[in-house]
Amino acid sequence: MAESGILLVDKPSGVTSHDVVARARRARGTRKVGHAGTLDPMATGLLVVGVEAATRLLTFIVGLDKTYRTTIRLGSATSTDDAEGDVVDVSSRADLEAVSDERIREGVAALTGDIAQVPSAVSAVKVDGRRAYDRVRAGETVELAARHVTVSRFAVSAVRREARSIDIDAEIDCSTGTYIRALARDLGASLGVGGHLTMLRRTRVGEFSVDEASGADELEQAPILPPADVAARVLGALEVTSDVARDLRHGKRVAVPEAFDGQRAAIAPDGELIGVVERRGDTMKSTMNMPERQGEDR
Incomplete structure (x- = not known):
């Protein structure tokens, strides 16, 4: 296995x-x-x-939450809100020259914090059971509802101006479900010149x-993080005794060994991840159990 x-x-x-x-x-x-x-x-x-x-x-x-590095190109809009789509609109030179650094800062500020965002029409959002991008590729017109997301940091590191475009390098911290392509689209629209992504790199989850x-070509030899280590990093570790570990595996409620809120990764004395537990008053119960390792006496 x-x-x-x-x-x-x-x-x-x-x-x-x-x-x-x-x-x-x-x-x-x-x-x-x-x-x-x-x-x-x-x-x-x-x-x-x-x-x-x-x-x-x-x-x-x-x-x-996630962090992205990105380059947004102002001056043109595309059908996919990124460089892979067809150009659907190009701004005039005069409109582009009117985009000052101050207007860029104002546009970025308006897209920072808790915002309502309409995902790109070619996103993976499901519409009546089918991905939006599948419907678009089939020739359908897709209109998606706005959703609330949080952009906690939208930091511009460089603004590079060319005759018919302005490239903005930025680093963005955001909540899950945030579409960086949509930020590029909406920044360009707010400045009246269109915008799309030319580069996107996710640096943190x-x-x-x-x-x-x-x-991606090194996966056979790539180090694999043990489930207990991962769960502890995501949820925080809660060390439990062997008896408590057994009861949690059997779906029983047990007394809370130490104060915590929400969920924790329950770790057995041997370092194995038992599962994820949730506090319910003075007791806790497993909401997700990991399978026991084969060939062990417990």
């Missing part, structure tokens, strides 16, 4: 997140592989991949950094 754990992968441009999952399946010799959050084919950076029983942890990872990641 393949080793259970989490792979941190630096996805290259030009491949889909599903392509990376397929490579991981071949490299680790198992079909039980999934990921925590899609990256577009154009995008690069951190993809969190679960293998075997550790796929159960992906639901706790997918909702974590929660506590996990792309600096820890392996290349």
Whole structure:
């Protein structure tokens, strides 16, 4: 059986997140592989991949905040809000020259904080059971509802001006569900010149950094993070006795050994992840259990 754990992968441009999952399946010799959050084919950076029983942890990872590095090009809009789409509008030279650094700062400030954002029409959002991008490719007109997201940091590091475009390099911290393409689109629209992404790289998912990641062609030898280590980083560790571990596996409520709020990763004395527990008053109960290792007496 393949080793259970989490792979941190630096996805290259030009491949889909599903392509990376397929490579991981071949490299680790198992079909039980999934990921925590899609990256577009154009995008690069951190993809969190679960293998075997550790796929159960992906639901706790997918909702974590993320950091992106990006380049936004002002001066034209595209059908996909990124460089892979067809150009659908080009601003005049006069309109582009009217975009001062101060107006860019104001536009960025308006897109920082808690905002209502309409996802790109070619996003993975489901509409009546089908992905929006599938409907668009089939020739349908897709209108998506706005959703509330949080952009906690939108830091511009450089503004480069050309005759017919302005490129903005930025680093963005945001909540899950934020579409960076939509930020580029909306910044360009607010400035009256159109905008789209030309580069996107995810550098962080929660506590996990792309600096820890392996290349997509290195998955057979890539280090795999043990489930207990991952769960502890995401939720915080709660060490329990062997008796408590057994009761949690059997679905029993047990007394809370120490004060905590929300959920914690329950860790057995041998360092194994028992599962995720949730506090309910003075007791706690497992909301997700990991399978026991085979061939052990308990």
